[in-house]
Amino acid sequence: MPELPEVEIIKLGLQKKIIGQRIKTIRILNPKTFQDSNGKPFKFAQGLRGQKVLNVWRRAKILGIDLSGDLILLFHLKMTGQLVWMKSENRFVGGHPTSDMLGNLPNSHTRVIFEFSDGSKLYFNDQRRFGWIKMSSKLEFRSEKFFEKLGPEPLEKGFSQKILKENLLKHLSMPIKVAIMDQTVVAGVGNIYASEALFLAQIHPGKKVGLLSDLEIKKLHKGIIKSLQDGIAYRGSTMTHFKDTEGKKGDFLSHAFVYRREGQKCKKCKLTIKKFKIAGRGTYFCPNCQDGVK
């Protein structure tokens, strides 16, 4: 599920809910999900007990929680991960869950449960079990190369056209869609927002990086930023799994130009949206609006 906008929505939700709370208990229902910094299942999660949540942050598609006691938790939700927060007694904020929301938790996909000092709980659910939580000390974290290779944050000032071009030029023969999903080129773009950004930039997803003009890179830079901002504004993309911290779906896909719109009319030119595969991933585009591979 989650690309940059979805993780951002979760970050904003958690900041409001858990900063200042202390961890009371942690239940690990799937040992593989909870790992040390080397990816080995963690055996000493009880070290978390009593630690206070100091901050919640995001880098690329990774969510971080800074704790007292020199500890850091990192979360990667991969395809189907969810972080859903509830007040005590498994009740949603705002009352009974609507059809947009989850049923009661834990469910069969709940892998880890954190309980906080006020009785609220944070459920890490993950149908496919690709997602992980890593725990390390701040000291260990600082010396880690974990984030070193990541490209720039596209919604921060450091993401200039110039940087995008420099990073793209390392991958001249790659289809542009694959290149912008490469986390070392730009951080946080995944399969949905890659298709959307390329539509906004009017570039065919299969066009080789080396064939892009400066104007196209300029439009792509804008398109990446715009699609991600819209993703956040509509509170993320839900195909089936993405939920925010209150269990609500995101609405971005009903505003998408191309993603999952195969056979439907282009919102700009009214011709038909097409789908094909690039590097094994479903890719959507408008053959009329997006420049071909010449």
Next chain:
DNA sequence: CACTTGACCTGTCCGC
């Protein structure tokens, strides 16, 4: 070295 494919998992949907 640059790039592509398969593996990791579970669930759903579609065609036969």
Next chain:
DNA sequence: TGCGGACAGGTCAAGT
């Protein structure tokens, strides 16, 4: 109704 295959937000390691 059942069964096999393709596919689904991501990222590695292994292979070409």
